Amino acid sequence: MKTIQEVKKEVMDFLELKKAKKVLLVVDDDEDGMTSAFQMKKFLEESEQKVTLHFNEKRSIAPGAINEEEEFLELVKSDDSKLIIFCDLNEEIASQKLGLIDSKIKVLIIDHHPTPKEFLIKNELMVVKPGDFSNKTPANYSATKVIFDLFNIDAIAALIGVVGDSSLGDWEEFGEKIMQENSVSLEQVTRLANVIKSIVSNYGSRKKELFEFVYEKGSFVSLLGSEYEELAKQFEELIESERKRYSTDLEKEKDVELVFFETKKGLPSKLSNVLSKENKETLIVYSKSDYIKGSVRRADFKVDSGALIKYAIMNSKLAKGGGHIPAGGFSCPADYFDEFKSRAAEFMKIQNTN
Numbered sequence: 001m002k003t004i005q006e007v008k009k010e011v012m013d014f015l016e017l018k019k020a021k022k023v024l025l026v027v028d029d030d031e032d033g034m035t036s037a038f039q040m041k042k043f044l045e046e047s048e049q050k051v052t053l054h055f056n057e058k059r060s061i062a063p064g065a066i067n068e069e070e071e072f073l074e075l076v077k078s079d080d081s082k083l084i085i086f087c088d089l090n091e092e093i094a095s096q097k098l099g100l101i102d103s104k105i106k107v108l109i110i111d112h113h114p115t116p117k118e119f120l121i122k123n124e125l126m127v128v129k130p131g132d133f134s135n136k137t138p139a140n141y142s143a144t145k146v147i148f149d150l151f152n153i154d155a156i157a158a159l160i161g162v163v164g165d166s167s168l169g170d171w172e173e174f175g176e177k178i179m180q181e182n183s184v185s186l187e188q189v190t191r192l193a194n195v196i197k198s199i200v201s202n203y204g205s206r207k208k209e210l211f212e213f214v215y216e217k218g219s220f221v222s223l224l225g226s227e228y229e230e231l232a233k234q235f236e237e238l239i240e241s242e243r244k245r246y247s248t249d250l251e252k253e254k255d256v257e258l259v260f261f262e263t264k265k266g267l268p269s270k271l272s273n274v275l276s277k278e279n280k281e282t283l284i285v286y287s288k289s290d291y292i293k294g295s296v297r298r299a300d301f302k303v304d305s306g307a308l309i310k311y312a313i314m315n316s317k318l319a320k321g322g323g324h325i326p327a328g329g330f331s332c333p334a335d336y337f338d339e340f341k342s343r344a345a346e347f348m349k350i351q352n353t354n
Helices: 004-015 031-046 068-079 091-098 143-151 155-164 172-182 186-202 204-217 227-249 268-276 305-312 334-353
Strands: 022-027 050-055 083-087 106-110 125-128 258-262 282-288 291-297 320-323 327-333
Touching (some): 004 106, 004 125, 004 143, 022 031, 031 143, 031 186, 050 204, 068 091, 083 091, 106 143, 143 155, 155 186, 186 204, 186 268, 227 258, 227 268, 268 282, 268 291, 291 305, 291 334, 305 320, 305 327, 305 334
Parallel strands (some): 106 125
Antiparallel strands (some): 320 327
């Protein structure tokens, strides 16, 4: 196993920061991705690179309705990117976008999700994951923490990402140190993570605006008392009303620890986080229209949420999804959802047998 210093040297050599260039930074839009973007953009711009930020979209439209390869090609061409960096997104997601991209463009992936068994990326590629330098469970080693450990950019941002990924239990000493040094409380850090989650989930059109606000202010702490926190409070009230409804409207599968719960659009991810802290079962929280969008959570790590999703969507070419042990997300056609539920229950029975 390499040391973090050895990995950093390899990354710095790969980035070739002595040459000013245009960089396309592609990130997930959750707390981990948002704080990863903040740190990575700051690091690159301090190194005199020109950065364009792009949030990976979790679309509610049918998978395949937009050709992701062509859309991404237009983005790269318009930006004239010479380097593409993916943060908090794994090789599978990157490969879905890179099919038409000039192979001469280098690609760096900094992530903590499982590497898929098969993926095709023809570009010169470097992948950095926690397992390269640490024995910690990768699911609990958020991408934003990896970036902080590599480049030492913004500890508060890293801590918010860790809290947002429900991984603080693995980083208590780090958390206490950062909160003491920056005179912030755990309650405040949790509020900041909730603001990001709330805006992304329920006010998605404003996530870039939120990022630009924080980046201009220079710290995520600037969100405390802002209009974004006021919006988040409204969202939290909606989440609380759904949490109260859960006990009466849940759908529990027989003979396995598996629960389904239908909620409103924009709520599955945040609501599943809240409910998973109060329930031991595997939770699948979803919203329904022409397509089902949902989140899977299992807080005790006894079931691999990402593997469950892959098994459940296997028989639909239009379904998409994945994740890691404690959490994952998916979308599938509404007329496939009965089979999704059946295969999810089957996966749980196989787990019990094993």
